[in-house]
Amino acid sequence: MFDFSLYTAGLPLFGFSTIIGLLGGTLTGIVIGALPGLSAMMAVSILVPLTYGMDPVVAILMLLGVYSGANYAGSISATLVNIPGTPSAVMTTLDAYPMAKKGKAGLAIGLATMSSAIGGFFSVIVLSMLSPVIARFALQFTSLEKLSIAIFGISIMAFISKGSTLKGLVAGVFGLLVATIGFDPNTSILRFSFGSIYLNSGINFTAAMIGLFGMTEIMLTIENRKQKQNRQEIQKVKDTFACFRYFKSVVGNLIRSSVIGVIVGAIPGAGGTIGSIISYAQQKKISKEPEKMGTGAVEGIVAAEAANNACTGGAMTTLLSLGIPGDAVTGILMGAFIIHGLQPGPNLFNTNFDLVSAIFIGMFLINILILVLGLFGAPYFAKLLNFPRHFLNTGIMVLCVVGTFGVQNSMFDVKVMVVFAVIGFIFTKLEIPRAPIVLALILGTMMEENLRRWLSLANGDYLGYFFECSSKTPIAPIVLAITVFTLISPLFKKKPIISEDALEEYEEMNKEHDK
Amino acid sequence: MKKIVLISVVLLMSVSLMFAQGADEKETADSETYPSGDISFIIPNSAGGGNDLTTRALIPGLQRETGVNVVPLNQGESGGAIAAQNVMNAKPDGLTFYFNSQTLILMPYGGMPSIDLTQFQPVAQVVEDTGVIYVKNDSPYQTIEDLMETVKTETLKVGHNGNGKLWHLAAMQLDNAISADFQYVAYTAGGSPMLTALAAGEIDLCIENAAGGRSMVESGLVRPLASLGSNRLEVFDVPTMVETGVDLVFPVWRGVFTKAGVSEDILNQMDEFFGATVESPEFVEYATNNGLPVRYRDHKEFTEFVNKEIGVYEDLMKNL
Amino acid sequence: MKNYIVGISGLSLSLYVYFASKSFERVGSGLANNPAYYPRILAIVLAFLSLILFIDSLRKRAKVSFHVDTELMRNLSLFLAALLIYILLLKPVGFVLTTIAFIICMTWFLGGTRKQAVIASIPMSLIVYIVFSFILKVPLPKGILPFL
Numbered sequence: 007m008f009d010f011s012l013y014t015a016g017l018p019l020f021g022f023s024t025i026i027g028l029l030g031g032t033l034t035g036i037v038i039g040a041l042p043g044l045s046a047m048m049a050v051s052i053l054v055p056l057t058y059g060m061d062p063v064v065a066i067l068m069l070l071g072v073y074s075g076a077n078y079a080g081s082i083s084a085t086l087v088n089i090p091g092t093p094s095a096v097m098t099t100l101d102a103y104p105m106a107k108k109g110k111a112g113l114a115i116g117l118a119t120m121s122s123a124i125g126g127f128f129s130v131i132v133l134s135m136l137s138p139v140i141a142r143f144a145l146q147f148t149s150l151e152k153l154s155i156a157i158f159g160i161s162i163m164a165f166i167s168k169g170s171t172l173k174g175l176v177a178g179v180f181g182l183l184v185a186t187i188g189f190d191p192n193t194s195i196l197r198f199s200f201g202s203i204y205l206n207s208g209i210n211f212t213a214a215m216i217g218l219f220g221m222t223e224i225m226l227t228i229e230n231r232k233q234k235q236n237r238q239e240i241q242k243v244k245d246t247f248a249c250f251r252y253f254k255s256v257v258g259n260l261i262r263s264s265v266i267g268v269i270v271g272a273i274p275g276a277g278g279t280i281g282s283i284i285s286y287a288q289q290k291k292i293s294k295e296p297e298k299m300g301t302g303a304v305e306g307i308v309a310a311e312a313a314n315n316a317c318t319g320g321a322m323t324t325l326l327s328l329g330i331p332g333d334a335v336t337g338i339l340m341g342a343f344i345i346h347g348l349q350p351g352p353n354l355f356n357t358n359f360d361l362v363s364a365i366f367i368g369m370f371l372i373n374i375l376i377l378v379l380g381l382f383g384a385p386y387f388a389k390l391l392n393f394p395r396h397f398l399n400t401g402i403m404v405l406c407v408v409g410t411f412g413v414q415n416s417m418f419d420v421k422v423m424v425v426f427a428v429i430g431f432i433f434t435k436l437e438i439p440r441a442p443i444v445l446a447l448i449l450g451t452m453m454e455e456n457l458r459r460w461l462s463l464a465n466g467d468y469l470g471y472f473f474e475c476s477s478k479t480p481i482a483p484i485v486l487a488i489t490v491f492t493l494i495s496p497l498f499k500k501k502p503i504i505s506e507d508a509l510e511e512y513e514e515m516n517k518e519h520d521k
Numbered sequence: 522m523k524k525i526v527l528i529s530v531v532l533l534m535s536v537s538l539m540f541a542q543g544a545d546e547k548e549t550a551d552s553e554t555y556p557s558g559d560i561s562f563i564i565p566n567s568a569g570g571g572n573d574l575t576t577r578a579l580i581p582g583l584q585r586e587t588g589v590n591v592v593p594l595n596q597g598e599s600g601g602a603i604a605a606q607n608v609m610n611a612k613p614d615g616l617t618f619y620f621n622s623q624t625l626i627l628m629p630y631g632g633m634p635s636i637d638l639t640q641f642q643p644v645a646q647v648v649e650d651t652g653v654i655y656v657k658n659d660s661p662y663q664t665i666e667d668l669m670e671t672v673k674t675e676t677l678k679v680g681h682n683g684n685g686k687l688w689h690l691a692a693m694q695l696d697n698a699i700s701a702d703f704q705y706v707a708y709t710a711g712g713s714p715m716l717t718a719l720a721a722g723e724i725d726l727c728i729e730n731a732a733g734g735r736s737m738v739e740s741g742l743v744r745p746l747a748s749l750g751s752n753r754l755e756v757f758d759v760p761t762m763v764e765t766g767v768d769l770v771f772p773v774w775r776g777v778f779t780k781a782g783v784s785e786d787i788l789n790q791m792d793e794f795f796g797a798t799v800e801s802p803e804f805v806e807y808a809t810n811n812g813l814p815v816r817y818r819d820h821k822e823f824t825e826f827v828n829k830e831i832g833v834y835e836d837l838m839k840n841l
Numbered sequence: 842m843k844n845y846i847v848g849i850s851g852l853s854l855s856l857y858v859y860f861a862s863k864s865f866e867r868v869g870s871g872l873a874n875n876p877a878y879y880p881r882i883l884a885i886v887l888a889f890l891s892l893i894l895f896i897d898s899l900r901k902r903a904k905v906s907f908h909v910d911t912e913l914m915r916n917l918s919l920f921l922a923a924l925l926i927y928i929l930l931l932k933p934v935g936f937v938l939t940t941i942a943f944i945i946c947m948t949w950f951l952g953g954t955r956k957q958a959v960i961a962s963i964p965m966s967l968i969v970y971i972v973f974s975f976i977l978k979v980p981l982p983k984g985i986l987p988f989l
Contacts, residue, residue: 179887183854190876195865203602357736400965401965404969462706
């Protein structure tokens with residue numbers, strides 16, 4: 007009576023190359039994530055070009071491995087040198103670093119590994135159960151629903167990104183404007199192409215993203231080139247398996263944090279950072295010893311890391327079932343899907359049933375890999391923190407250039423990449439977040455296309471057609487109402503959606519990080 | 522200071538190397554020695570798409586026939602405009618091949634007036650596909666006749682893949698042939714989003730090829746009504762428009778072009794190469810697996826066919 | 842100060858978009874067929890946001906002092922110049938040679954010793970070339986070296 011084919015159809019795809027891709031991806035993700043300053047976003051964006059020549063299944067699974075691996079491994083440098091390896095590990099530093107200072111670095115990393123893997127497992131289960139259901143429902147979505155979800159995604163992204171909401175929105179609108187370059191979707195008229203044939207079909211998304219998240223990061227390191235890297239004494243990591251002794255006492259915490267992570271991850275625009283902040287704050291509220299959190303408490307690490315990695319499954323649920331990226335990294339993943347000729351969205355369950363199934367199985371395996379690689383490999387990953395940065399940065403620069411060139415053998419794209427690196431640098435200096443631009447570039451085309459299509463379907467009678475559509479399913483007006491509410495809510499009450507002390511803590515962390 | 526010196530040394534070095542390079546130009550081709558070097562095969566799409574896969578499936582056979590390397594070059598930027606321009610700027614030595622469908626002859630109308638079709642010499646047609654009219658599974662139109670009856674009194678919404686693009690023109694031809702009065706709705710990404718919208722009931726019908734709609738038909742979301750080919754399809758048991766008494770055939774062809782100006786002798790040699798490649802078992806197997814109906818035309822037939830198509834589209838575009 | 846810059850630039854961008862979109866050709870009638878419609882909505886939203894930022898920065902009387910770190914600016918321009926030269930020479934000279942030169946410059950520039958830079962450059966560029974050209978099948982420019 008229950009159809010298991012969705013969970014088994016992908017099995018035949020797991021040949022030798024798929025397993026190697028999965029392993030290689032996860033390992034690469036962990037290595038990049040463990041290095042401070044290289045985020046999951048950067049990892050995925052510079053590795054997308056490496057997958058062009060690959061089989062789509064191998065490519066997608068490899069990138070998913072990078073995504074989950076990097077998301078997890080941020081905790082390694084968070085523990086050892088108090089710098090989150092990826093932004094989403096920021097809450098992990100609060101407890102993992104103090105614990106490491108007490109000489110229990112192994113335990114801290116072990117706990118982070120265990121919680122990440124369990125959070126990840128949980129999210130994959132949710133992904134595989136919910137996404138087919140949501141997809142079947144989403145097949146009924148028309149242009150109006152898609153338009154409203156796109157608007158919602160961009161507003162949320164701008165709203166919760168680091169820094170002020172206003173500047174987040176400015177970044178979002180900037181990205182939307184960039185997305186209008188090239189042919190107009192309805193009339194095929196050229197817009198803002200400045201007479202250049204190279205801009206006919208707009209800015210290449212991959213080039214822009216590699217510029218914004220690969221090259222910009224390198225440019226930012228030039229600034230403190232003069233400051234000698236203060237070689238911190240890095241602790242030996244041992245006894246990572248000690249974490250299982252605490253398993254029983256944190257089961258409740260794990261489940262709660264995973265649920266929070268999945269829900270936050272599924273909201274378009276919100277990602278691991280927000281997930282772990284909310285989960286950490288929640289844990290502090292219900293903790294028996296809240297005063298201990300922040301001084302090396304087990305529950306703090308568990309709450310932050312479980313939620314952080316549970317976001318991956320949540321974000322993938324939105325991507326696969328609605329065709330809308332759940333966060334900026336899944337936005338980049340969506341670009342990778344499209345490069346391989348796959349259109350994420352409810353129809354993927356019909357057209358590429360086995361791929362979807364392989365994604366479920368693959369993400370499950372990735373979390374096993376994280377558990378195994380993390381527990382056994384942590385002592386070695388810790389040594390990576392001593393790797394000379396100038397080699398690494400030079401290598402990344404070459405990869406950025408070659409990777410961008412490889413997208414479509416285009417030198418023009420490489421120039422676009424450099425332009426976006428400069429834009430990213432200037433934006434960072436002006437404290438404008440970069441992530442909304444990426445999301446806006448992906449969602450921008452979708453937004454305009456659906457808006458214009460809806461207008462042409464309405465054929466002049468806009469209000470009437472809006473009511474006609476809304477009477478069939480009330481989704482669009484509801485989503486639009488929520489968007490408006492979120493955007494204007496800060497005007498009426500002081501309290502943001504994330505509790506204030508959590509935000510304060512987050513900001514303090516950022517300040518320390520910036521120092 | 523040292524850095525500036527270092528960088529400028531590298532710069533100087535590289536510039537001098539660059540000038541050293543430009544000396545040896547290739548001779549223009551003559552048929553005795555053809556092919557005199559590696560062949561570039563320009564693909565106007567990114568790696569992984571349909572055109573890319575088809576071109577790459579042709580390459581092993583071509584290498585065997587010509588005895589030289591055939592290098593695939595993906596140039597998908599700007600919707601294929603750059604690739605087309607590179608062909609126009611190539612030497613007429615027969616060492617540049619270019620794979621495309623009628624997308625090529627639509628380019629001058631689609632915002633790329635700089636594409637000069639006389640610069641392209643048709644070499645070989647490889648595939649001839651066609652469009653299929655799809656409706657939603659629970660749509661009231663059971664047969665194509667039902668649909669043709671309805672359009673007499675109602676305005677139906679038809680989906681297409683962008684103004685002046687392939688399926689838009691197919692829909693326009695259908696519109697003319699059955700004297701309907703369609704309302705056109707653009708789905709720029711074509712394929713999957715368009716068929717999904719059809720299944721969601723946003724539009725009443727759309728035209729897509731058989732391979733693109735197959736999985737949606739199998740999962741019971743949409744239904745094929747008729748095909749626009751000259752013969753019945755293998756995958757769907759639906760009539761052609763000609764069978765229903767409507768004079769409408771819409772071939773979707775894909776083939777190989779080269780820069781115009783290549784001598785007749787070389788073109789005849791190319792006919793041999795492509796004839797053998799297209800009919801080779803490996804290519805036929807690829808085509809069957811991917812639902813591509815193979816149809817080979819040599820350069821003479823293909824040139825004649827392309828010229829006829831250019832005329833057809835010229836007339837259509839006047840009514841756009 | 843920062844908001845001041847963001848406000849001014851945002852306003853100018855939105856003005857540009859608004860007026861540049863005037864020249865778009867129109868095919869047919871109705872909002873759906875107006876290519877300028879959507880960019881203009883964005884321009885208006887951007888202008889609104891920038892105006893708030895601008896007024897806010899004036900209200901707070903942020904000190905309008907412009908401090909430029911000359912050291913940083915020099916480093917940045919060197920960095921960008923090297924990157925641009927690398928990109929421009931990549932196609933004519935070829936990937937391997939330019940990349941070797943680029944890696945030497947950059948490793949040194951980013952704080953490595955000269956010895957490290959030279960030793961790292963050749964294997965690094967060869968590995969990238971081999972991985973892309975042969976394993977990933979992305980042909981990189983050969984340039985003047987016919988055998989690579």
